[in-house]
Each structure stands twice: as C-alpha cells, then as structure tokens.
Amino acid sequence: MILRRLKQDEHGLTRKLWEEVFPEDTKAFLDYYYFIKTKENRIYVIEEDGEIRSMLQLNPYRIRIEAEEFPSDYIIAVSTQKEYRSRGYMGKLLRTSLAEMYQEKVPFTFLMPAAAGIYTPYDFRYIYSQRSSVIDLTGKNGGDNDTTSGDADGSEFSERDAAIFDAEEMAQFFNQNFADRWQVAVVRDEAYYRTMILEQQSEHGGVRLLFSDKELIGMFAYAAEDEMEIREPLILPGRERCFEQSAAGLAGGRYEKIKVFGYPDAGIGQEKPLIMARIVHLPTFFAALRVSAAESLDCSFAVLDPILHQNSRIWRLRSLPGEETVSVSETEDSEGVIPVAELTEFLFGRRSAEEIRENEDVIITERLQGELEKIRKLDRVFLNEVV
Secondary structure, X not given: OEEEEOOHHHHHHHHHXXXXXXXXXXXXXXXXXXXXHHXXXXXXXXXXXXXXXXXXXXXXXXXXXOOEEEXXXXXXXXXXXXXXXXXXXXXXXXXXXXXXXXXXXXXXXXEOOOXXXXXXXXXXXXXXXXXXXXXXXXXXXXXXXXXXXXXOOOOEEEEEEOOHHHHHHHHHHHHHHOHHHOOEEEOOOHHHHHHHHHHHHOOOEEEEEEEEOOEEEEEEEEEEOOOEEEEEEEEOOOOHHHHHHXXXXXXXXXXXXXXXXXXXXXXXXXXXXXXXXXXXXXHHHHHHOEEOXXXXXXXXXXXXXXXXXXXXXXXXXXXXXXXXXXXXXXXXXXXXXXXXXXXXXXXXXXXXXXXXXXXXXXXXXXXXXXXXXXXXXXXXXXXXXXX
C-alpha cells in the first residue's frame, strides 16, 4: 500500500475511480471538474497492486469567519474501489490530509457527507442546515425564456443567463446586499462566480440574472437534467415574484415541480442538515471568534483532539472591555475539558453548553459556562457549495 499526494499533472488518473464509484455524474460534469477544479486542488490517493484504489480530494476555498478571511478546504470524492473497502483507507487519507491542513493553519474544513456516520468518528459535526422547498407548477403556464417579463405588480424585469464577464458584477451584488447576513460563508469574489457559471453549464443549466432598469435585482443557479433544481436564489426584498416567474419560465412547461435549495428568504419548506465541519487549526479558529465589546472574556479549558494532537492543550481565551477580538494563549490552569467535536457544536451554535455537558467527557464549571456564553456563536452559516 502506498499513500501519497498526487502531482498536479497526475490528477487525471483519478477520473477512472470517480466514474466507477460515482456513476451518476455525467461526462459533461466530469469534463468540467477535471478541467477546472483539478487545476488547483489537492488529491491524496492510496495505491495498491499498481493502481489507485482510494482517493480524497481537497478543493480550496477562501472562508470568511466574522470579519476575517482564511484558507479552507472542501473535502470531496472520498471513495474506495469496492474490492478494496474495509481496509481503513478512508481513515488514513483523512488523517493525512487533516495533518497537512493543520500545517497550513486552516481553521476548519468542511464536506457534504453521503452519511453523517462515516465522518462523526473523525470529529466532524453538522454546522449548516439548508432550507429546501418546491415550486409547484401544476396547472400553471410556464414561460418561454423571453428576456422581458412582468412581475405580479405589473412592473417589468429582464433576465438572461450569466456569462463569464458578469462575474465581477455578481460578486459585487452578493457582497453589497447579502454578505453581512452571515458570519461564516465562502468568499464570493469574481473567480468564485466564474467557476459557478461553468459548473452550472456543465449540468445543463446556468446562473440566471434578473434586472430592473439594468440594475441587478437577483440571481440563482439552476440545473435542468432529469429534474429541474435551483440553488441559492439571492433576490432583493420585494422582488420575490420576479424569481418565481423566472423559475417558471425556465421550466418552460417541461417540469411540473422545481426543487429549490438554499433560499435564505423562502420562509417555507424544511431545513435539512447538509454541511459538516471539523476544526483543524484550533488557535486560528479561536482567534477568529468575537465577543461583545461590552463584555470582557477570561477563561481556560483543555481541549481533547484524538486526531490532531497539537490541539490537545489547555487554552486561555481573553478579551478586553471595548474590544471584540479574542486573544489566544496556552496555560497550565484549566477550568474544564471539552472534546473537539463538542466544542465544534457549541461554537457553531448547534448545541448549548448545558447540552454538551451531558457528554461524560465534558467538564464545564459554572464559571466557565458563563464565560463561554460570552462568545458570539457562529450560528449564521451559509455554505451551499457542491464541489
């Protein structure tokens, strides 16, 4: 068995394994992925009997946590050839990639699990639930993709698919109108939207842009294969009907229902846990946290990390009155013990201090709990990335 990180010009060697393990992915999508995404990602493989039998890919993103930006990696294509499963290959690949990410001071890594139980033993926990809903077009007449339509109030809007040259305006639209809603999100810059456009085109779709008097008022990604799916509609307040009409027009009478994912303003449908994360470089993650300027924070506790042992230290977190930033240092005096998985759930606002105290490995004194509650939980997360 040989575990190694592939050189960039070897990345194409993994396509055969991808096609075997994920046969649902189309040739068009894989052509896009292996031409665009593998130019900048990292791929770890295990070779056995002279062939690649298992792989894990890390796609790089810039992540914003509160007011700062950090490097991060989206874990994808974790797979093993059927005949070589149950040999611990996935664990070896995860541990190796996590160790490298730690050296790069990545605050956390994230993934969309096929099943949560695969990753919980490695201290991944859910941090983002995505809202999904359905637009029922039964009995409605779909449009024909005309470039000008009218909304429910009689005003007109124009629409078209985004081209590569629109990416800069799309990034500005997101950052001016939506970025402040979330504490944790992928940085949406021009390069991000160029890639999104190409990705959606590979799935027989695109990114739809809605305009009013040449001013961008909304956008959403869509794919139209066996079903029609819309991802991450970002629509200015009061323009929701424009989105609904545009979606119906794209359906063009071919679909009775449209699935919509990650619509922050829908207020309907259901939320489903979607993205899991694992804290990687704990000092960097701690330093990204914020407290109220009216508070002063001072606490210390031990963290237990069975995989990244460098995180298993006693950490002291402090802030001064009038400041929101947190300073991080090591100390010898501990007021409690928190395993890294429970710490993840607490800091992302998925479980309270009282709830994680029910775990027999967690020790939190009353004073420590009071101090920890001063930390602003990262409960406004927006991560709809697919690859």
